[in-house]
Amino acid sequence: MxxxxxxxxxxGTFTKTCLMDDAGRSKDIIQRPTPTEKGGPAVIEAMGAGxxxxxxxxxxxxxxxxxxxxxxxxxxxxxxxxxxxxxxxxGLGGLPMRDRVGQIIGxxxxxxNDANAAGFGEYVAGTGAGLASLVLLTIGTGIGSGIILxxxxxxGANGVGGEAGHILVEAGGELCGCGQHGCLERYCSxxxxxxxxxxxxxxxxxxxxxxxxxxxxxxxxxxxxxxxRQAGDALAAEAWHRAIRYLAMGCIxxxxxxxxxxxxxxxxxxxxxxxxxxxxxxxxxKMHWTFAAPRTQLTIAKxxxxxxxxxxxxxxxxxxx
Amino acid sequence: MxxxxxxxxxxGTFTKTCLMDDAGRSKDIIQRPTPTEKGGPAVIEAMGAGxxxxxxxxxxxxxxxxxxxxxxxxxxxxxxxxxxxxxxxxGLGGLPMRDRVGQIIGxxxxxxNDANAAGFGEYVAGTGAGLASLVLLTIGTGIGSGIILxxxxxxGANGVGGEAGHILVEAGGELCGCGQHGCLERYCSxxxxxxxxxxxxxxxxxxxxxxxxxxxxxxxxxxxxxxxRQAGDALAAEAWHRAIRYLAMGCIxxxxxxxxxxxxxxxxxxxxxxxxxxxxxxxxxKMHWTFAAPRTQLTIAKxxxxxxxxxxxxxxxxxxx
Numbered sequence: 001m002x003x004x005x006x007x008x009x010x011x012g013t014f015t016k017t018c019l020m021d022d023a024g025r026s027k028d029i030i031q032r033p034t035p036t037e038k039g040g041p042a043v044i045e046a047m048g049a050g051x052x053x054x055x056x057x058x059x060x061x062x063x064x065x066x067x068x069x070x071x072x073x074x075x076x077x078x079x080x081x082x083x084x085x086x087x088x089x090x091g092l093g094g095l096p097m098r099d100r101v102g103q104i105i106g107x108x109x110x111x112x113n114d115a116n117a118a119g120f121g122e123y124v125a126g127t128g129a130g131l132a133s134l135v136l137l138t139i140g141t142g143i144g145s146g147i148i149l150x151x152x153x154x155x156g157a158n159g160v161g162g163e164a165g166h167i168l169v170e171a172g173g174e175l176c177g178c179g180q181h182g183c184l185e186r187y188c189s190x191x192x193x194x195x196x197x198x199x200x201x202x203x204x205x206x207x208x209x210x211x212x213x214x215x216x217x218x219x220x221x222x223x224x225x226x227x228x229r230q231a232g233d234a235l236a237a238e239a240w241h242r243a244i245r246y247l248a249m250g251c252i253x254x255x256x257x258x259x260x261x262x263x264x265x266x267x268x269x270x271x272x273x274x275x276x277x278x279x280x281x282x283x284x285x286k287m288h289w290t291f292a293a294p295r296t297q298l299t300i301a302k303x304x305x306x307x308x309x310x311x312x313x314x315x316x317x318x319x320x321x
Numbered sequence: 322m323x324x325x326x327x328x329x330x331x332x333g334t335f336t337k338t339c340l341m342d343d344a345g346r347s348k349d350i351i352q353r354p355t356p357t358e359k360g361g362p363a364v365i366e367a368m369g370a371g372x373x374x375x376x377x378x379x380x381x382x383x384x385x386x387x388x389x390x391x392x393x394x395x396x397x398x399x400x401x402x403x404x405x406x407x408x409x410x411x412g413l414g415g416l417p418m419r420d421r422v423g424q425i426i427g428x429x430x431x432x433x434n435d436a437n438a439a440g441f442g443e444y445v446a447g448t449g450a451g452l453a454s455l456v457l458l459t460i461g462t463g464i465g466s467g468i469i470l471x472x473x474x475x476x477g478a479n480g481v482g483g484e485a486g487h488i489l490v491e492a493g494g495e496l497c498g499c500g501q502h503g504c505l506e507r508y509c510s511x512x513x514x515x516x517x518x519x520x521x522x523x524x525x526x527x528x529x530x531x532x533x534x535x536x537x538x539x540x541x542x543x544x545x546x547x548x549x550r551q552a553g554d555a556l557a558a559e560a561w562h563r564a565i566r567y568l569a570m571g572c573i574x575x576x577x578x579x580x581x582x583x584x585x586x587x588x589x590x591x592x593x594x595x596x597x598x599x600x601x602x603x604x605x606x607k608m609h610w611t612f613a614a615p616r617t618q619l620t621i622a623k624x625x626x627x628x629x630x631x632x633x634x635x636x637x638x639x640x641x642x
Binding site (some may be wrong): 070075079129132134147149150151154155156157158159160161162163164166167168169170176178179180181182245246249252253254255256257258260261287288289290291292295296 | 396452453454468470471473474475477478479480481482483486487488489490491492497499500501502503566567570573574575576577578579580581582608609610611612613616617636
């Protein structure tokens with residue numbers, strides 16, 4: 001009898017569920033709203049229900065499932081299968097997520113950090129397929145990252161490794177939400193890029209397309225900055241390239257320590273496509289050492305928003321298959 | 322019959338040779354001058370001769386040797402066992418070092434980067450013994466590093482990983498010998514610490530103990546800076562703490578990506594002992610995020626200058642035993 005795997009990617013707004021076959025191919029992915037407002041236990045029940053739903057759709061049952069993988073926001077206690085706290089999903093902390101979801105679906109389950117699960121997905125089925133190593137940077141509100149070296153997720157000795165968003169790029173720099181000063185995330189996440197532009201407009205009493213958008217909307221996002229940049233707004237161009245320079249700096253540091261085959265970028269910022277990647281590669285090459293030619297590829301991740309669910313299923317296959 | 326291993330640590334001035342028993346214990350280490358002035362082929366012959374010498378001292382012969390490990394300055398072609406170039410040992414580039422040394426000693430040999438070999442030594446027999454992971458930073462003229470995760474040396478996909486001296490700590494910073502701007506090495510190696518102090522004395526027309534030493538000697542080293550700091554020289558204190566702040570910043574970045582059990586420091590700078598470690602730990606704790614308590618230990622390496630030879634022997638045991 002063929003074995004099947006379920007991968008669940010829990011998000012604050014949506015939960016995605018992937019059905020993977022024994023050969024590691026994603027056969028289907030469904031997305032359902034996360035009942036965040038109903039609290040932690042309801043969220044966990046809904047995760048299990050999503051797994052049962054995708055099985056039923058494909059005329060499969062618990063007996064066909066060899067393992068369930070879960071990618072969840074953290075921090076986690078992986079050994080116990082428990083989410084310690086999830087800022088965007090109140091009431092989830094301390095609940096036995098792994099075991100309860102496994103019980104509902106009727107199979108063994110594994111729990112992993114969502115950024116690591118996405119990194120693993122991109123590694124096995126995206127831009128990392130067939131390669132030795134990959135670093136996935138998900139650039140949105142913050143910067144999430146998953147580091148996969150020789151097929152293994154880098155967790156670190158104390159379970160807090162693989163956090164590329166919090167490498168330091170500015171000595172004594174701005175305060176990050178993590179308590180550090182000068183984190184990569186604080187200088188080039190989509191949120192902070194837009195925040196920096198807004199602050200500069202106010203401080204410099206700047207006039208131009210971006211100031212007009214800010215006046216009209218009362219706030220800015222990274223896309224506004226890029227569009228104003230395209231419309232010739234010099235401050236928008238400054239904000240955009242400033243963030244990209246810091247991102248390139250982070251990529252250099254990642255290469256010096258880890259030397260991965262690929263640094264793949266995902267998240268909202270990558271919607272900018274070449275507007276992000278062309279100057280990023282340019283800065284990266286400019287900053288690169290001359291000891292050896294640059295070999296690490298900087299690229300947009302292939303799996304997009306499906307990386308987490310596919311990665312969670314692939315992890316179940318890897319660990320429970 | 323018991324198996325023995327030879328480890329050779331090639332340096333520009335001295336070559337150390339370690340004899341290791343089958344249980345991984347270092348039985349003896351000898352040090353001989355490297356005949357750098359006689360050229361590459363003579364250096365390689367001397368490496369072999371050192372191996373034969375330590376065997377003879379212990380009444381052993383080629384038949385007793387299960388493997389030879391070599392730690393060499395690089396860059397290397399590990400697959401071919403060839404040093405591509407070694408700036409401090411002219412004429413070594415392109416010679417079949419691994420195979421020739423193995424041939425002289427009469428056993429299979431492996432070639433590794435010297436910083437990685439030292440990291441492996443410190444991992445198996447020093448501060449990393451019994452732990453999952455260690456990063457060794459050797460702080461002297463530059464900053465060498467070896468990263469060991471779960472018993473494996475981190476080489477990277479293209480063989481250029483594990484270079485913590487060249488992570489970026491200052492955006493658009495000073496030019497490093499590697500061609501990058503703002504490298505860790507450029508801000509806190511012993512050499513650059515002293516160079517910065519010298520430059521500041523000249524630029525600020527500074528008077529005081531450190532300026533007196535510079536006047537008398539015509540140059541400065543890191544120890545001069547620390548001694549002047551102890552004598553109350555404010556500029557010396559500034560130089561010393563500036564370097565330590567950057568080093569702490571580098572340690573934070575290493576923790577965020579790799580989360581090792583230990584960051585061990587070696588090299589000339591560690592002769593300062595607590596004058597280095599106390600402020601370093603203080604800065605590290607100040608810069609550390611609040612997501613999770615600091616668990617990575619910052620400590621002075623145990624094996625000192627023997628780490629390379631012990632690590633090379635341990636690698637031979639690991640790979641050829």
